[in-house]
Amino acid sequence: MGRVAVLVMEMQRGVVGDLTKFPDLVDACSRHDVLGNAGRVLGAARRAGLPVVHCTAAFRPDRAGSHAGNCPFIVSLLKDPAHMLEGTAAMEVVPGLRDGGDLESRRYHGFSPFTGTSLDTTLRSLGVSDVVALGVSLNLGIPGLALEAVNLGYRVTVVTDAVAGIPEEYARAVMKHTVSLLATRTTAAGLVEAWK
Template sequence: EAARNAGVKVIHCTAERRADGLGANRNARLFQAMARAPTALTPGSPAAEIVPEIKLADSDLILPRLHGLSPFQGTELDFILRNLGTRTIVGVGVSVNVAITNFTFDAVNASYQVVIPRDAVAGFPREYAEAVFEHTLGAVATLVSSAELLELWCR
C-alpha cells in the first residue's frame, strides 16, 4: 500500500507450471521436484494465486512465467520497467536461495539498482539466507529493513 501511495509501480512476478509441463525447465533437480510436487502451480489454481494478504490493486501488474529461475527471463519485465523509466527495483518474496538471488543478478546485469528489504524476503534455512545477504547480495544490492523503506516512501 505504501509503495502505491508513493507512486511506486507494483509488479508481481509469479511462477506457474502447466499441468502437462509444457515449457517448463527439466534440467535441474529443483524443476524435477516441482514436477513431482503434490501441489501444482497450474495457472488459475489456488496454489498459483497471489495470497490475499498481498491485497492486489487494479493498478498492479502480474507477470507469470512458466520456466526459469528469474522473472527477467521469458517475461516482459525488463521492457515494462524500461518503459516506466524505472532505475531502482525493490525485490521481495521467496526465495533468497534461488529466485531473489537470480532476480538480483539479472537486474544488476540489466543496469538496475536493486533494494532488498531483508525482512520481506525468505530463505531456508535462515542461517543460509543470512550468509547470502552478507556474502553475496550485500555486494550487489542495497539491503534495508521494511521499516526503512516505508519511512522513505512516506516522506
C-alpha cells in the first residue's frame, strides 16, 4: 500500500448535522454511530500523519457552476433557495470532525468529489495512491467517490461503519453489490488498529 489519504464525504451540518434537510439519513447515521466511527478513524489518521480531506458540497446564491436543471434530485434541493449556500453554517463540517491541519475540497455540482475539482491534483501532490472513504451517502456520494477514484488509478477502501444511506436495506445492497466491486471494505476499529 502506498501513501493513504482519508476522504470525508459531505459530513456537513446541512447534510448530517443540526441543520440537515435529511432527517432519515441523520437517523441512519445515529443508529450506526457513523459520526463516532468517523471521528475515531480521523483521529487515528492524524496521529499516523495521514492527510484528511473534507469533500464538501455547496451552492452559490446565483447557482453559478451548479448545473441546476440537469438532475431531479438537485432540482428538488434547489427549491429551497437557502439550501447549502456558500458561507452559511450549513456548509460547515460537523463539529468534532474537522482539525486545523485538514484540507477541504469543495464542489458546486454533481455528486462525487473528483470531477471539476482540484482533489486529484491535491492528492497527487501529496504522493497519495490509496484513499480511505467515509461519510455519506451510500446512495450517491460514496459509490461516486469510489468509482471516480478507481478510474483515476487510486486504490480505495470504504469504512463500512462510517458510511450510511437510506433506506438502509438499499444501503446494504449498494455496499454488497457495488462498493464491494470497487473497494476494499474495513471497519473503523480495523483502521485504528492498523494505523497504531
